[in-house]
Amino acid sequence: MTETVTSHFDGSTPSQTVGPFLSIGLPWPDGPDVVPAGIAGAVLIVGTVFDGAGDPVPDAMIETWQADPDGRFDHPDDPRGPVAGWRGFGRCPTDAHGDYVIRTVLPGALPGQAPHLDVSVFARGLLHRVVTRIYLPDHADGHADDPVLASVPASRRDTLIAAWEDGGYRFDVRLQGPGETVFFDV
Secondary structure, eight states, X not given: OOOOOOOOOOSOXXXXXXXXXXXXXXXXXXXXXXXXXXXXXXXXXXXXXXXXXXOBOTTOEEEEEEOOTTSOOSSTTOTTOOOTTOOOEEEEEOOTTSEEEEEEOOOOOBXXXXXXXXXXXXXXXXXXXXXXXXXXXXXXXXXXXXXXXXXXXXXGGGGGBOEEETTEEEOOEEOSSTTOOOOBOO
């Protein structure tokens, strides 16, 4: 006698949120250090990730990707050729207070864009990462000509510009609610 097994599996996997366990399995020891401590020109970018109620998110993950100080990447798609040894990528889980720290250097300008860091945020309750940018006040003269920043309504641009505070740059991420950070479809 042959037994037939019927399955209702249609091949698709149900959607899951990206958190909270990503902050346990994805970090690595020097992930927050785009550059090592003590390197000339190193700066800290610090911030807190807040949810829609204004509460800190203790299990989020911040990833940054940026050009080197000359505006180049160690990537084969950089039209000027790759820059060997430049990682340009940082990854930091938030702590129990929702805080993160990335050690880096100021990025250089890309052709036609103001210097910036690309940022991905992964957090509980999100089905996909959200993507934003950090612009720095040091490069304010280039902000007006940046096509991405210019596409953001003037009343919301401040959510993309870090503030100089206590020897580093502060960039808080607000996932929803008043002062929500501008996120881009990518």
